[in-house]
Amino acid sequence: MGKRRISKKEKERINAILERLDQKYSREYKCYLNHENxxxxxxxxxxxxxxxxxxxxxxxxxxxxxxxxxxxxxxxxxxxxxxxxxxxxxxxxxxxxxxxxxxxxxxxxxxxxxxxxxxxxxxxxxxxxxxxxxxxxIYHEPSIVVDTHVKRISNKLGFTNESDPEKIEFELMEILPKDHWILYNIQIITHGRTICTARSPKCDMCFLSDLCRKKG
Ligand code: SF4
The missing domain is CATH 1.10.340.30 (Hypothetical protein; domain 2)
Incomplete structure (x- = not known):
């Protein structure tokens, strides 16, 4: 898989999106599946x-x-x-x-x-x-979980054009800083459940609207 070339402008757009995700949804690690071990x-x-x-x-x-x-x-x-x-x-x-x-x-x-x-x-x-x-x-190893929300919203944001989860994972690993690999999934799940829902994304009230490619 060849390394993607990302322009300075695109890097700034990605960082701006990540900053807003941090502000809106915090950098707190949480797991939506209950477990004790x-x-x-x-x-x-x-x-x-x-x-x-x-x-x-x-x-x-x-x-x-x-x-x-x-x-x-x-x-x-x-x-x-x-x-x-x-x-x-x-x-x-x-x-x-x-x-x-x-x-x-x-x-x-x-x-x-x-x-x-x-x-x-x-x-x-x-x-x-x-x-x-x-x-x-569990092990706090930087890793990107590509679930249905990450797949859908990463396409909308213009972070990938792929539909295969494994390809999306590798593309995201190239453009996201490692300290956001785990967080990105957590934040995007919340975003996908509240604002950028599968059925009707609320672009008019989305805090990423000016930065989003709104694709797909
Ligand atoms: S602007 Fe629309 S498509 Fe883009 S992330 Fe927000 S709700 Fe989703």
Whole structure:
């Protein structure tokens, strides 16, 4: 992947957008998926595919009472786990992946959620998005999570023209300073839920309106 050339003017525009995001949404790190430890966040993130964070939080409230460890998930009865996570959708795949993933964490990683992107993405059902959630939130390694909001709004802002999440991730890594990699996702989720919504972006009341390309 070739390095993108960015003009001085474009760099200024990007920095101005980031400054306003910091002012509006703060630089506070927060995670929208409730969890108390790394493996809970891993499972919650796996459940969040094609599902809202609110729904996942409802499901994990009971789920983590019932399954209290990686071992519990590794030894789960698949049909029972399918029922337990049914309302998050794609429950058959998710249940199969969660069990396989937890078994491998036990056999390969001594029960600890691994840290490197290579090890994380080698786990069943863990793609770059899930791996980056873990790296950013648990290990505080600079990482960019490309979810539906980041994908949509990065296109609108003119930060990328890509639709493939992995390509978007690499493009954003080239133009965003590392201290914004984790924050960008957190801030853009809030922006996407409140102002730049998928159905009807409120451009007339958006604090980024004069800087935004409003594409897509
Ligand atoms: S100006 Fe419109 S398209 Fe651009 S970020 Fe704001 S709401 Fe989204």
């Amino acid at each position: 790394p493996w809970q966040l891993l499972i919650a993130t796996m459940l969040s595919a094609q599902c809202t964070d609110a729904r996942v939080n409802m499901v994990t409230k009971d789920l983590f009472q019932k399954y209290k460890s990686v071992e519990d998930f590794a030894n789960a009865e698949i049909s029972e786990l399918e029922q337990d996570i049914h309302s998050t959708g794609f429950y058959k795949n998710k249940a199969r992946n969660i069990i396989a993933c937890c078994r491998r964490i036990l056999t390969e990683y001594g029960g600890e959620v691994p840290k490197s992107i290579e090890d994380l993405t080698s786990l069943a059902g863990v793609g770059r998005k899930t791996a980056n959630v873990i790296r950013g939130n």
